[in-house]
Amino acid sequence: MTSNESLDTLSPAAKLALLHAQAANPPAQQAEQDSFVPSPDDPVVLIDNSSYEPLIAGDFPTPIGKPVYKPAPKKEPNSKNLDLTSESAFPSLSASPRPLVSNAWSSAAASRVKDPQALSASSRPMAPASGSLKKKSGATQVTDVLGLPASQQIANMSTTPLGFNSSNVIQKVIQETGTNIIASTNRSGTTSFVIQGSPADVARAKRELIAGLVIKITEDITVPANTRRFIIGAKGANLKQIEAKSNTRINFPRKEDEEFIHNDEDSEEVVIVNIVGDAQGIRIAKEEIQKIVGEKAAKQTIKIENLDSKYYLFLAGPQNSNIKKLDEEFNVKIHIPAVIVDGNTNRVTAISITGDKEKVQLAKQALEKAYANIEKTSRTVAISIPKRQHKYLYGKNGETLKEILAESNCTVELPPLDDPSENVTIRGPDADLVKGLTVVMEKARAVHVSVLDLTESYKSSGKDALQHARAALQYLLVKNSIKKIESDHNVQVGVPQSDELKKAVNLEFVSKIEKDAALAQLAVSNIVRELTPDVFGSVEIESYLHQYILSSQRAAIDRIQSVNNVTVAVPDERENSATILLIYGGDDKAAAKASLDNASAALKKIAADSSDYISKSTSIPVEFHDALRGPKGTTLNAIIGESNATIRFGPNEKVEVRGLTQDVNQVMTSLQKAFDAAQQDEFAKPFSVEFFIPANFSAHIIGKAGIHINKLKDDLGVKIDIGESNKSEEKPVSAKKDKKNAAPVKVVIQGPKINVEAAKDRINSQISNLADQVTLSLKVPKAFHRFLIGPSGRYVKKLEDKYNVFIKFPKSGNRGDESPSSPSPNNPDEITVRGGKRDAQSAKEELMELYEYEKEEQEKKKEREQKHKEYEEKRAAEDKRRADERAAREVRKAAEEAAREARKAAEEAAREARKVEKEAAAAAIKQ
Incomplete structure (x- = not known):
C-alpha cells in the first residue's frame, strides 16, 4: 500500500499522529505490509456500525502510553502540496491546547470501541523518542499504524466475555513491549493504533494487540492419529510452544486408551484438532502443526512378533553392536525389549523398528535374515546348576547373561522360577559351546551363596519356631537391618517370598568373596539371638484399619513405641492379615511383658476410637472392573465423588470400600448405580x-x-x-x-x-x-496486624485452613513473602475475610478474639513496662541518693583529714617555735 493510500484509509486523528512522526524523520525505505495484520477476508461478526460515535469527541487521538515530546520540526516540506511544518494545519501533539483524554479506554468507552480487522501497516523510521520508550540506546525507531474495524473487535460482540476490558489489553501490550501506542476511533467504529518503538517491539505490539482485541474464530484441521503424540510433545511441551507462538488455544479430542504407542504405519486413523484464535494466529498454528506432521508422517513404527525371544541376545550382539550397525546402515531405530524377567526367557515380546517407511522394511528384512542365520547355526547343551544360583547367574537386568555372550558368543536360557528343574541351557555356534560352558561354570562358581534358616534359632522354644522366625524377619525388615548389613559387608541378601514363608524362613547371602557372606550371616545371627520369644507380642486389629491408623494416628503410634520401648510392625497389605506384630527392644527382659501389654492396649484403644472408619464389600464380576475404573481411573473418581473413601478391586469378584461411615454408604450407592449402568452398556453410549x-x-x-x-x-x-x-x-x-x-x-x-x-x-x-460467599470486614489498629498474621503468616494461614476462608490485610501488613493488596486504601486498619457465611463469621470472631487478647496483653505489657520504669526511676533515685551520701561522706572525710593534717602541722609548728624559744633563752642565759 502506498503512502497516499495509507493516509486515505486512516481516520483524521491517526493521520495526524502518523504525519507528525513522518515529519520528525524523513521517510526512508517503505516497509512491507505486516503479515500479522488481519486480512479483510478474515471471518468477522456482522455488526451495524452506522450508530457508532467516535471514541473521542472531535476525532482527536488518544495516547494510551506516555506522550512522546519532540521539538517542532524544521520546515522541510516532503510533499508538493503539504506543509508539515505548519503549526496551524498540524498543531504539535506535545503542545496541543486540548487536554489529553487519559481515560478514553475506560470500561464505558471500551463498550463502544470494537475489535479488529486489517488495515495496512506502513512503517517509517523515526527519530529516537524521549526516555518514555523502553529501548536500547541507538536502536532504530519506527512508526506503524494498525487499523481494527468495529466488526472484528471483541468489545463489539453482543456478549462481551466476562471481565474483558480493551484498555487493560492495550496497557498490558505497552508494558510488555515498551512501545508507545496512540488510539483513536472514527465515526464508523474503526479504531486506529499508531505504534512507536523499535521494529521488533512494534511488530510484537501489533501481534499482541490483534491477539488481545480481535474476535476469536475456530477452525478444525485433521492430522494422522500417529502424529498426535509428536505434536503434543513430552508433557505438552511442543503444544505449549505452538500456542505461545501463535497466541491460540489448541484442543485435541480426548483419547480413551492409554498412550498412542505402536501405531501401525498403514493406520489411516485421523484426529480432529480444534484451533481457537485470530486468523493470523490460526495460520501460524496450522503451519507449525503441519511442519511436525510432515516430518513424522513419513515415518512409521512396525512390530515384529514372529521371532523367538531366546535369540534376542544374538540379534542384539555384545553391547548391542549388531543393532547399532543396523541403525546406522538404515537410519532407523530398532528396539529389542528386555527378555529377562524373573528368569522367564520364554516370554513373548515384540521388536519395534521406527524410521522412514522404506528404510524400516529394509531393516526388517535384514533383521529376519540375521535371525534365520542364527537359528540355523546355533546348537544347545544343558548343565545342572543349583536352583538358588539361577537368579544370580543372569544378574541384574540380565547383565551377567550379556557378559557371557560377550565372552563366549553363547547365551544362557534359565527355567522359570516356578519350574523345579535345575538344568540350564547354553545356546550358541558349535565351535563356541565348550567355551560357553566354561564361562557359565566360572560365573556360577564366582558367586558364593550361603543360607541361614532363622527357624533353627527358635526350634528349642517349641512348636512356634516358624512363627517366631517370621516375626524376627519382619523386625529385620522394619528396622532396615538387612539393607545395612548388605551395605556394610558388600553382599546381597535374598529374602523369601510370602509363599515360601509357609515352609521356612531362609535368608540367602550372596557375594563374590566367601568371607563377606559369612560375616553378613554372622551379623544377622547376632541380631536374631537377641530376639528371644519373650520379646514378641501381637495385637489383632482389622486389616482395613491398618493404613488408616498409620496415617491418621502417626504421632500416637510414635508415642506408644517410645514410651513402651517397642517396635510396631504392620503386615503387608497384600497379606490381608489382622495381626500387628510388637517387638520389645529394651535391655530389661523382665519388663518385656508389661511393655507389650501396654502397647497392645493402647493400639486397641486407637482402633476403638476409629470405629467410624469402616469397610464394606460387594461382589462384582471381574469383567466389569475395568469399566468401573474407567480410562485413567476417571469413572472411579466419579463414583467416589468428593468423599475421602477408597475403593479396592480384589483379584476375584470382591470390591471393597473403605472410609468413614457416611462416605462409604454414599460410595456403595454410587458403585451399585455404576455397576447397573455398566451391565446395560451405558458407558459406551455418548x-x-x-x-x-x-x-x-x-x-x-x-x-x-x-x-x-x-x-x-x-x-x-x-x-x-x-x-x-x-x-x-x-x-x-x-x-x-x-x-x-x-x-x-x-x-x-x-x-x-x-x-x-x-x-x-x-x-x-x-x-x-x-x-454462599460473603466478604466481611473488621477494623483492627494497624499496630496489631503483625500479631494476627504471625511469623511468616503462620497464624493467619492456620485460620484460613481451619475455616476455608481468605483473609486479606492491608498492603502495609507484613505477611511473610506475601504482599496482599490493601482491601481499603483509605483505611489501613481494615481487614477483610472472604468465605462461606458461617465460616467467614467464625473466622472474623476468632480474629476479634485474638485482637482483644493481644490488646489486653499489650495493655498488661505497658503496665509492666510502666512499673518497671517506675522501679528503675526509683532505683536510680536511690542510687543517686546513696551516691550523694557517699560523696558527702568522702567530702567530710577529706575535710576531717585535712583538719587533722592542719592540726598536726600547727602542733609541729608550735613545737618548733617552742624549741626555738628555748634555744634562744638558753643562749641568752649563757651570755
Whole structure:
C-alpha cells in the first residue's frame, strides 16, 4: 500500500499522529505490509456500525502510553502540496491546547470501541523518542499504524466475555513491549493504533494487540492419529510452544486408551484438532502443526512378533553392536525389549523398528535374515546348576547373561522360577559351546551363596519356631537391618517370598568373596539371638484399619513405641492379615511383658476410637472392573465423588470400600448405580447434558488459565464447554452494569453418563459454595496486624485452613513473602475475610478474639513496662541518693583529714617555735 493510500484509509486523528512522526524523520525505505495484520477476508461478526460515535469527541487521538515530546520540526516540506511544518494545519501533539483524554479506554468507552480487522501497516523510521520508550540506546525507531474495524473487535460482540476490558489489553501490550501506542476511533467504529518503538517491539505490539482485541474464530484441521503424540510433545511441551507462538488455544479430542504407542504405519486413523484464535494466529498454528506432521508422517513404527525371544541376545550382539550397525546402515531405530524377567526367557515380546517407511522394511528384512542365520547355526547343551544360583547367574537386568555372550558368543536360557528343574541351557555356534560352558561354570562358581534358616534359632522354644522366625524377619525388615548389613559387608541378601514363608524362613547371602557372606550371616545371627520369644507380642486389629491408623494416628503410634520401648510392625497389605506384630527392644527382659501389654492396649484403644472408619464389600464380576475404573481411573473418581473413601478391586469378584461411615454408604450407592449402568452398556453410549450457571461465577469455575475446569476434565474424563449466555434470556447489558445481572452462561458436558452427572454435580456444588460467599470486614489498629498474621503468616494461614476462608490485610501488613493488596486504601486498619457465611463469621470472631487478647496483653505489657520504669526511676533515685551520701561522706572525710593534717602541722609548728624559744633563752642565759 502506498503512502497516499495509507493516509486515505486512516481516520483524521491517526493521520495526524502518523504525519507528525513522518515529519520528525524523513521517510526512508517503505516497509512491507505486516503479515500479522488481519486480512479483510478474515471471518468477522456482522455488526451495524452506522450508530457508532467516535471514541473521542472531535476525532482527536488518544495516547494510551506516555506522550512522546519532540521539538517542532524544521520546515522541510516532503510533499508538493503539504506543509508539515505548519503549526496551524498540524498543531504539535506535545503542545496541543486540548487536554489529553487519559481515560478514553475506560470500561464505558471500551463498550463502544470494537475489535479488529486489517488495515495496512506502513512503517517509517523515526527519530529516537524521549526516555518514555523502553529501548536500547541507538536502536532504530519506527512508526506503524494498525487499523481494527468495529466488526472484528471483541468489545463489539453482543456478549462481551466476562471481565474483558480493551484498555487493560492495550496497557498490558505497552508494558510488555515498551512501545508507545496512540488510539483513536472514527465515526464508523474503526479504531486506529499508531505504534512507536523499535521494529521488533512494534511488530510484537501489533501481534499482541490483534491477539488481545480481535474476535476469536475456530477452525478444525485433521492430522494422522500417529502424529498426535509428536505434536503434543513430552508433557505438552511442543503444544505449549505452538500456542505461545501463535497466541491460540489448541484442543485435541480426548483419547480413551492409554498412550498412542505402536501405531501401525498403514493406520489411516485421523484426529480432529480444534484451533481457537485470530486468523493470523490460526495460520501460524496450522503451519507449525503441519511442519511436525510432515516430518513424522513419513515415518512409521512396525512390530515384529514372529521371532523367538531366546535369540534376542544374538540379534542384539555384545553391547548391542549388531543393532547399532543396523541403525546406522538404515537410519532407523530398532528396539529389542528386555527378555529377562524373573528368569522367564520364554516370554513373548515384540521388536519395534521406527524410521522412514522404506528404510524400516529394509531393516526388517535384514533383521529376519540375521535371525534365520542364527537359528540355523546355533546348537544347545544343558548343565545342572543349583536352583538358588539361577537368579544370580543372569544378574541384574540380565547383565551377567550379556557378559557371557560377550565372552563366549553363547547365551544362557534359565527355567522359570516356578519350574523345579535345575538344568540350564547354553545356546550358541558349535565351535563356541565348550567355551560357553566354561564361562557359565566360572560365573556360577564366582558367586558364593550361603543360607541361614532363622527357624533353627527358635526350634528349642517349641512348636512356634516358624512363627517366631517370621516375626524376627519382619523386625529385620522394619528396622532396615538387612539393607545395612548388605551395605556394610558388600553382599546381597535374598529374602523369601510370602509363599515360601509357609515352609521356612531362609535368608540367602550372596557375594563374590566367601568371607563377606559369612560375616553378613554372622551379623544377622547376632541380631536374631537377641530376639528371644519373650520379646514378641501381637495385637489383632482389622486389616482395613491398618493404613488408616498409620496415617491418621502417626504421632500416637510414635508415642506408644517410645514410651513402651517397642517396635510396631504392620503386615503387608497384600497379606490381608489382622495381626500387628510388637517387638520389645529394651535391655530389661523382665519388663518385656508389661511393655507389650501396654502397647497392645493402647493400639486397641486407637482402633476403638476409629470405629467410624469402616469397610464394606460387594461382589462384582471381574469383567466389569475395568469399566468401573474407567480410562485413567476417571469413572472411579466419579463414583467416589468428593468423599475421602477408597475403593479396592480384589483379584476375584470382591470390591471393597473403605472410609468413614457416611462416605462409604454414599460410595456403595454410587458403585451399585455404576455397576447397573455398566451391565446395560451405558458407558459406551455418548451422553451430553446442558445447563446454565450464573455469569458472575463462570470465571471462578474456569479458574486462572483454566486450571479448575481442566482439573475437572482430567479427573472425570469428560469434555466441558462453557459457552455464551442464554440468548433466549439475554437482554442488552451496558458495560457499567453489574456482572451479577448478566445473562446465565451455558455449560455443555459430554462423556459417559455417570462421569457427566458427577461433573455437573461438582460444578453445581461449587456454584452453591460461591453463592454462599460473603466478604466481611473488621477494623483492627494497624499496630496489631503483625500479631494476627504471625511469623511468616503462620497464624493467619492456620485460620484460613481451619475455616476455608481468605483473609486479606492491608498492603502495609507484613505477611511473610506475601504482599496482599490493601482491601481499603483509605483505611489501613481494615481487614477483610472472604468465605462461606458461617465460616467467614467464625473466622472474623476468632480474629476479634485474638485482637482483644493481644490488646489486653499489650495493655498488661505497658503496665509492666510502666512499673518497671517506675522501679528503675526509683532505683536510680536511690542510687543517686546513696551516691550523694557517699560523696558527702568522702567530702567530710577529706575535710576531717585535712583538719587533722592542719592540726598536726600547727602542733609541729608550735613545737618548733617552742624549741626555738628555748634555744634562744638558753643562749641568752649563757651570755
